[in-house]
Amino acid sequence: MSTDRSIHKEIVHKAPTNLGVNISYQKAWRAKEHMVKILHGDTVESYALIPRFFDKLVESNPSTCTVLEMEDSGHFKFCLMAFGASIEGWKYCRPIIAVDGTFLKCKFGGILNSFITKW
Secondary structure, three states: OOOOOHHHHHHHHHHHHHOOOOHHHHHHHHHHHHHHHHHHHHHHHHHOOHHHHHHHHHOHHHHHHHEEEEEEOOOOOEEEOHHHHHHHHHHOOOOOOEEEEOOOOOOOOEEEEEEEEEE
8 A cells, every 4th residue: 555645545446356345435534544543552542641651761760851741721732751871871972953853644643853952
C-alpha cells in the first residue's frame, strides 16, 4: 500500500479481487482506522499515559528532567524531557544548534519539534 491518503481507495479497489466482496470507501476508512487502533492503540489513551511514563522515567533515572503542560480543560498542551545522562554529557559537547520537526498524523494532529543547542 502506498500513501496514507490512498490506502482507503486501494482497499476498496483490491477487496473484490482478494476477498470477493465490494465495500464502500466509508467501510474501508473505518476498517483502516480500526486496524490502526488495534496495532498502535488509542490516541487518547496514549496521551493519558504520558504522566505515568514521565514518573517511571524519573523514578528509574532521577537526574532526568521532565515537564508536562496541560490546558485548563485538562487537554495535553506540550511536554519536554531531557535524560540525565544527556544533561551530564552536555557539558563536554562542542557548540551546536540543531532543529528538527515533523507533523503528527494522528487523530489530533500537532507538531513534534526537537531543539538542541549548546552555545
